[in-house]
Amino acid sequence: MTAIAGSRTGLRRATTTRRRLPRQWWAGYLLILPFFVLFAAFGAYPLVFAVQLSFTDWHGSGTLHWIGLSNYTYLLTNSDFWGSLLNSGAMWLLIVPVQTVLAIAVAAALSRSGRWYAKVLRTVTILPYVTPVAAMAQAFILLFDTNFGVTNYILSAIGLPKIGWLTTTFWSKPTIALFILWKSSGFALIIMLAAVQQISREVYEAAAIDGAGPLRTFFSITVPLVRRATAFFVVVSTLGISQMFVEPYILTKGGPYTSSQTSGLYLYNHIGASDLGTGAANSFLLVILVLILSLVSVRLLRSEE
Amino acid sequence: MTGHTHTNQLRGRTLDRRSLLKAAAGLGGLAATSSALLACTPGSSTSQQPLKPQPSPTASGSITLWMRNDDLLKVFKTVIPAFNKVYPKITVDMVGLDIDTKLPPTLISGTAVPDGSFYEDVNIVGQADHLYDLSTLMKPHLADTVQFKLDVNTIDGKLVGIPWDTDPGLLYYREDILSQAGVDPDSLTSYDLLLDAADKIKSKNSKAKPIPLEQDSNLGLQWLMMLVNQQQGAGMVDGEGKLTIDTPATRNALTWIKQVADHGLGARTKFASTGQIAMLDNDTISLVPWAIWFDFLPQSGLKKSVGKWRVTQLPAWKEGGARSGVMGGSSFVIPLKAKNPELAWLFYEFAIYNKTGYSTVYGPNKTYPNGLNTSLPSVKAALNGPALFKPVSQLGNQDLWPVDTKAALAIPPGYRIPPWFNQAANYLGVNMQKMIDGSMSVDDVISKSTEQIQKNLVDRQR
Numbered sequence: 001m002t003a004i005a006g007s008r009t010g011l012r013r014a015t016t017t018r019r020r021l022p023r024q025w026w027a028g029y030l031l032i033l034p035f036f037v038l039f040a041a042f043g044a045y046p047l048v049f050a051v052q053l054s055f056t057d058w059h060g061s062g063t064l065h066w067i068g069l070s071n072y073t074y075l076l077t078n079s080d081f082w083g084s085l086l087n088s089g090a091m092w093l094l095i096v097p098v099q100t101v102l103a104i105a106v107a108a109a110l111s112r113s114g115r116w117y118a119k120v121l122r123t124v125t126i127l128p129y130v131t132p133v134a135a136m137a138q139a140f141i142l143l144f145d146t147n148f149g150v151t152n153y154i155l156s157a158i159g160l161p162k163i164g165w166l167t168t169t170f171w172s173k174p175t176i177a178l179f180i181l182w183k184s185s186g187f188a189l190i191i192m193l194a195a196v197q198q199i200s201r202e203v204y205e206a207a208a209i210d211g212a213g214p215l216r217t218f219f220s221i222t223v224p225l226v227r228r229a230t231a232f233f234v235v236v237s238t239l240g241i242s243q244m245f246v247e248p249y250i251l252t253k254g255g256p257y258t259s260s261q262t263s264g265l266y267l268y269n270h271i272g273a274s275d276l277g278t279g280a281a282n283s284f285l286l287v288i289l290v291l292i293l294s295l296v297s298v299r300l301l302r303s304e305e
Numbered sequence: 306m307t308g309h310t311h312t313n314q315l316r317g318r319t320l321d322r323r324s325l326l327k328a329a330a331g332l333g334g335l336a337a338t339s340s341a342l343l344a345c346t347p348g349s350s351t352s353q354q355p356l357k358p359q360p361s362p363t364a365s366g367s368i369t370l371w372m373r374n375d376d377l378l379k380v381f382k383t384v385i386p387a388f389n390k391v392y393p394k395i396t397v398d399m400v401g402l403d404i405d406t407k408l409p410p411t412l413i414s415g416t417a418v419p420d421g422s423f424y425e426d427v428n429i430v431g432q433a434d435h436l437y438d439l440s441t442l443m444k445p446h447l448a449d450t451v452q453f454k455l456d457v458n459t460i461d462g463k464l465v466g467i468p469w470d471t472d473p474g475l476l477y478y479r480e481d482i483l484s485q486a487g488v489d490p491d492s493l494t495s496y497d498l499l500l501d502a503a504d505k506i507k508s509k510n511s512k513a514k515p516i517p518l519e520q521d522s523n524l525g526l527q528w529l530m531m532l533v534n535q536q537q538g539a540g541m542v543d544g545e546g547k548l549t550i551d552t553p554a555t556r557n558a559l560t561w562i563k564q565v566a567d568h569g570l571g572a573r574t575k576f577a578s579t580g581q582i583a584m585l586d587n588d589t590i591s592l593v594p595w596a597i598w599f600d601f602l603p604q605s606g607l608k609k610s611v612g613k614w615r616v617t618q619l620p621a622w623k624e625g626g627a628r629s630g631v632m633g634g635s636s637f638v639i640p641l642k643a644k645n646p647e648l649a650w651l652f653y654e655f656a657i658y659n660k661t662g663y664s665t666v667y668g669p670n671k672t673y674p675n676g677l678n679t680s681l682p683s684v685k686a687a688l689n690g691p692a693l694f695k696p697v698s699q700l701g702n703q704d705l706w707p708v709d710t711k712a713a714l715a716i717p718p719g720y721r722i723p724p725w726f727n728q729a730a731n732y733l734g735v736n737m738q739k740m741i742d743g744s745m746s747v748d749d750v751i752s753k754s755t756e757q758i759q760k761n762l763v764d765r766q767r
Contacts, residue, residue, distance in 0.1 A: 059724075059766070060413045061434035080731070080761070147580045167520060167573070255522055256742075257735045273728040274409070274431045275765060 054280035071281035081282070083258060084266035085289070087173065088241055091262060094177035096237045100230060102181075103188035107196040108222045110189075112204075122189070129186025137250040140179050141166070166252050169259035176248055176260055183247075184240075188233060195229030196222060231302075235294045242290045356442055356639075358647045358654075365394030368648045371408065371422035374401030379672045384656045384665050391655065395648050408432070411640075418642040421649030426457045426634045429466050431724040437639040438463035442650055446658050446684075452718035453534075454683040456544075458636055466636030467653045470680035471688075472596045473629040473712035474531045479591040480615045480701065482506060482513075496561050496620045499592065503570040506591055515592045517581065518562065518571035518741050522734030523727060527632050529737055531596065532558035535630030536622045538719025541729060541758070546721075548763065550733065550755045557622055559740065559747045566741045573741070577602060586610045594619055596632035597709055598679040603699040611699050616708055618715075629712035631720055634680070658684055667693035678705055681713045688713055725762035732757040 054071055056064040075081045106125065110118045128136060143150050144165035152162040165175040199222065207217050223230075245264035248254055254261035263286055270279035358364070372378040378401035385397045404423055411418055412435035429436070443464050447455065454468035476499075478490055486505040493499050503515040519525040530540040536554035543549050565571040572590050574581035584590045585602065586609040593599055603614045618628040637653045639646045656662040663684060669676045676694025687693065692706035723729070733754040739745040745753070 057765070060409065060432070074765070078761070142579060145578075145580050147574075148583050253521060253523070254731075255735070255738070256520070257522075257738060258731060261731075269728055269731065273725050273762070278765065 050280045050283065053277055054284055056277045058277050059274045060276055067277070071278045072285070074278065075282055075285060080258065080261075080266065081285075084261050084263045087259070087261055088244065088263045090173050091177055091180075091244060092238065092241045094174060095180055095241065096234060099181055099185055099188050099237070100233060103185060103192040103233070104196070104223060104226055104230070105218070107189055107192035107226075108218060111193060111196045122193075125189050126186035128183050129190075131183075133183060133246055134250060136183055137179070137247070140182075141251065144175055167256055169256055172252050172256060172260040176251055179251060180244075180247055188237075191229050191233050192226060195226040199225045231298055234297050238293050238297065239290055242286055242293075356437060356439070356647050356650055358442065358651050361391050362393055364392050364648060364651055366645050366648050367396035367398065368420040368645050368652065369398045369400060370649060370652065371404055371419045372399055372401050373404055373423055376672050377423070380666055380670060380677060381656065383670055384652075384662055387661050387665055388652055388655045391659075392648075392651060395651065397652060412436075412642075415642050418640045418644075420643040420645045421637055421639050421653060423469070423635060424466065424638050426454075426466070426636055427722055427726050429458060429636060429638060430460050430722055430726075432638070433460040433463065433465045435641055436465040437641055437643075437646055438465060439467060439639065439650070440464040442654075443467065446654075449658070449685050451683050451685060451688070451713065451716065453538075453631055453716050453720045454634065454636070456718055456720055457631075457634065457722055466638050467650075467657060468634075468636050468683040469657055470634055471683045471713045471716070472598060472631060472633035472680050473709065473716055474535065474594065474619045474632050475597055475599070475629070475709065475712055476617050476619050477593040477595060477599050477614055478617065479588070479610065479613050481613050482510075482515075482588060482591040485509060490615065490617050493617065493620050495624075496622060499594070499620050500561070500564060500568070500570070503565070503592055504568065507570060510588060512589060513591065514570060514572035514584070514589050516565050516571050517576075517584075517590050517593055517595075518566060518573055520573050520575045520738070522738055523730040524576050525737055526730045526734035528595070529555075529558055529562070529733070531630035531632035532561070532594075533630070534717065534720050535619065535627050536717075538717040540720055540722070541726070541733070542721050542723045544719065544721055546723065546763075548755055548759060550758070551751050554622075555751060556747060559737065559750055562737070563740055563747055566743070571741070577606060582606050597681065597712070598633065600700060600705070601679050604697060607699075612701055614700050615703050616700065616705060618708065618712055627715050627717050629715040631716050634683075657682070660686070660690075663687050664693060669695060678709070681709055683713075685714070723762070724766065725758075728762055729754075729758055732761065 052064065055066055055068060057067050057070075058064050106121075110122055144152075146152060146162060146164045146167050149165070151165065156162060163171055165171050203221055203225070204217060207221055212220065241262075243264045244262045245268060248260045248262050248265055249268075252260045254265045263282075267279060267282045267286065270276070270282055372381055378399065382399050385399065388397065389395070400419070405425070405428065408422055408424065409428075409432060412432050424432075440463060443450075450468055451471055454471060455464065458464055458466035458468055476490075476493065478493075480490070483490055483502070483506070486502070486509050488502040488505055493502055499516075506515045507513045519528050533552075533554045534540050536557060537549065537552060539549045541548065541550055549555075562571075572581075572584050574584060574590075576595075581590070582602065585593075586607055588610075600614075600616070603611055607614075619630070621628050637657070639649050639653075643649060656666060663682050667677045667682060667687070673694070675697050678694040678697065682688060682693075688710045692704070694706065696702045696704050733750070736745055736750040736754050736757075740747065740750045
């Protein structure tokens, strides 16, 4: 009797579970539905719309006219587009290698020093990173003004000619690169400091016992062991430089002429002209380029492992 | 145990037919959602209903008007009480924000659209499809409005902006320096004579570079257009939208600019930069052919030279020619998707064409104790009437009103702003900079800019 009752209870429970199963199944979907709705509205829709836009000549009103690959061919045969990519490439060369090496070196020095000034130095380096870019740019413009800047005042005082830091085609890119180095090295330092602090002290002690000096220790131990952090930083920097807009916009507006017009600034010009189709096509060309560059960077660093 | 088995089942689940179907259904759902969203593509045009403003005092409702978030917002807010005396049932909410950044996406998306907005003339044409044609409503005021402002706001035969301010070109000069150099400012009636005056000033002070040559390619382009418009009415395009760069007027203006540069009479600076302020204060710059709004520098930015600046008409390009051109300006627009467009029109009509309205804006107020003198109304009755703003000590208590208004009324008609005006700075603006720096000739600038603008801007318009 008990056995029969027990089996009936079990049967009822199983039946109930089977009946409830579909409801629970859809309840789960219901719970995750808000995410998909938000993703569709703010992720998928803008993306799909931007792809569609890149094949049209839409200027912000009226219906969309399909023009095929015209926007892409226009950009790929336009010297301004390639010029902006070259400017961004030059910025990358001026910023990323210097910033990476400097960040690793400073991180290694700071992590091994227990002295009071190490903390002060850390704060000083990170301070520009947390300061608003517009405020820093204004200070930078004052420092590097051709006629009245402190930098040229010092050059004149030691008998050297004044330099048009932000007003000549030769100097505009290096000067903007210097500003970005000043502004964002704090971020690089945070990444590298975290990576360097992960390296076991025993490795350094073993190297010291083997007679390795500071330089040998740096290049044979610190640099190889922070490779993953370096890869991350290089990829993030590449993404940042491909989208660089604020710094040249505030400092030079892309000038003189178009010598500091980066790919981000060039893209903005299409949007500013309400040429949204070309702007969308430009965005996708940049996405493809950055994707390739990032994959190449990661592959190169991974292959060395 | 049961839980463990269940977990294993989940782990062991493979991509069977049912899962595939579900995934396909999910993707289909996503695509359907995207398609549904695409169906409400932003920017789809709204059919225009004719505006019928109701006469006072029956007009009622509330309106949201966008203004640039600066002193102008404070000034225009002072108009609201006077407006409410005539239209007591209209509530005005004036919001200050970055119009250039916020208005275009709002018009395109069609959400949270204001009932009316301030907008710079140079940007209006790009958004004309989203704006009301105000031709009928403006009819009673056409004869009382300076012609070039109507031309600027007329796009494809539709008047889409209510002209607000006029920014004429003027010649600002240092009275003390001209006096020392023996130059009578009243004698500066031609651009050749202006060049001679700059030479005389330089002969007294070898460090002087009397005329500023703008280094910002966009502002430089606006300056060039002022010099061009002064001669031919049109700027870069005519009423048909055809390029008017390869013209004698552009050649004259560029040739004169090149002479200023080649004779060492030009100061290479950016407007209102630290460098330019220092040059204005230390006697380097003393002759400034620029828009009316240059006068904010003596009133707020300069120190040593305050009180020594004066203003007169621009020189003419030929005898009897116009003594002013246009450099800047803004208007008010009413979006097609505004909830209460008629009420917005009533406010703007009051603020711009009613004597109490324009006197409140330009007359002395808390923000501008001597009145707003960095621009002028576009209403002829106001320009021909008594002075709205007072003389200021920073410009030697000179009576600015007669000089400024004479210039505003002298601006030739026919000025049109193409939708790609700002982008032309990358071509004509940049090429002009190269010419000033000595790497291009006048002819090169004209031919190359025409070709680049035609290919990259004109041909890429719908």
